[in-house]
Amino acid sequence: MIIALLNQKGGVGKTTLALHLAGEWARLGQRVTLIDADPQGSALDWSEQRARERHARLFSVVGLARDTLHREAPELARSCDHVVIDGPPRVAGLMRSALLAAELVLIPVQPSPFDGWASAEMLALLAEARIYRPELAARFVLNRCATRTILARDTAEALADHDPPVLSATIGQRVAFADAAQSGRLVFELDDESPATREVHALAAEIDALRARRITP
Template sequence: MIVALLNQKGGVGKTTLALHLAGRWAGKGRRVTLVDADPQGSALDWSEARAASNGARRFGVIGLARETLHRELPALAADVDHLIIDGAPRTTGLARSALLAADVVLVPATPSPLDGWASAEMLQLIEEARVFRPDLVARLVLNRCASGTVIARETAAALEAHDPPLLNSRIGQRVIFAQAASTGSLVDELDPGCLAAAEIAALASEVEALQP
């Protein structure tokens, strides 16, 4: 199963979700590789921080920020249960290649009036990809939701009948995600019983059920 996290808008939490989905599935005994397709290399930075702190390796992270993902990733996917692509913002060629490679694409969005619900360009790229990949599964996921806020409720309500549909899972805006990122950790390692870990577990289960 190849899962791509993509949005042409930056700052929506693609890397955080990609790392934590990988960690959740690896923690369940799955073979997982995360492909850092962002030239900024944030997932690779996290992996280096983890190695520096002698953290146990849960899953592999490789850098592959080029527009040939759709040709290169099928061979990598054959050796794992889950291949996760952490996409780059504002890089149309990379996004197109990732969409052609993926089975499932997740479009993270924050409930902000400035962000809207997703970049219009990203949704257009999904429609283009479906010409070649009519079986491509696409979903929006609300990330960095401040609990109980009006804007979060209004955003979710506005997206109920949208295409791509909105996942039921929501990821809160929690300090523990930043703490995990700075230390090469995952939230379930810092606090297995925290709300963030429960939210990631729910998201991973919902995404896994989307497998074509």
Template sequence: MIVALLNQKGGVGKTTLALHLAGAWARQGQRVTVIDADPQGSALDWSERRSREGLPRSFGVVGLARDTLHREAPEFAKDVEHVVIDGPPRIAGLMRSALLAADLVLVPVQPSPFDGWASAEMLALIDEARIYRPDLAARFVLNRCAARTVIARETAETLTDHDPPVLAATVGQRVAFAETALTGRLVFDANPGGQAATEITTLAAEAGRLAP
């Protein structure tokens, strides 16, 4: 399965979710490759930090920030169970290529009405991609949620009325994600039984059930 983390809006946590989804599936013994399709190269930077720390590499990270992604990503998918694409913000050609490559698109949004409004462009691109990929699955992912806040609940309720719908699994606003990223780690490395790791595992399980 090729899963693309995409949103026209930057700063919604695409890279964090992409790396952690890959880590969750790798922990289950599945072969995973992350494609860093963002010219900023944050996933590649994380991978290099992990290597410098001497930590084991449970999945590969490759840079592929070009609009031939839809032709090249399926080649990576032949050798693994999952390819996870960490997509770019606001690069139309590259975004369209990632959409055409994907089996499942996850659109991370933060619990804010502004994120809901900003997703309109992303939804239009998904609709466009479905002309060529009618079976393309897509879901919103509520990320960086403060527990049981009114705005998180209202954002989830607003997105429920949309196509695509929102995943039941949510990911909280947790410092563990930022702290581990600084040293090329994942929350599974620091505290595999913690709340952050549990939330990612739940998200990976729900996303995995959407495999074609």
């Protein structure tokens, strides 16, 4: 399955989610390749830091920040259970290529009205991609979320009846993600029972359930 994490707004946590989803599936014994399609190369930087720290490789990370992604990603998918695309911010050609490559698009948003407004441009590109790929599925993911705040609750309620819908699993605003990234690790490698680890597990499980049900747009 090819999953792309996309949002034209930067700073919503695409790379963190991409790395942790890839890591979650890898630790379950699945073959995973992560494509870093962001010219900033944050996922590649994480992978290089992991190698410097001599941590075992969990999954492959390859840089493909070019608009031929829709042709190259399916080739990689033939030898993997999952291809995870860490998408670019505000690069229209790359974004369109990632949309054409994906089977499922995850749109990370934070509990803020600014994120909601910024996602409108992303949704326009999604609608354009569905002209060619009507089966393309998409879901919002509430990320960096303080779950007990009124703003987080209101954002989740606002997205509940939205198209695309929002996933039930949310990811909190947790220091563990930054702590892990500094040494090229993932949160489950720091603490397998932490809230951050449980949240990533729940998110991956929900995506797996969608896949089993043959997700619809």
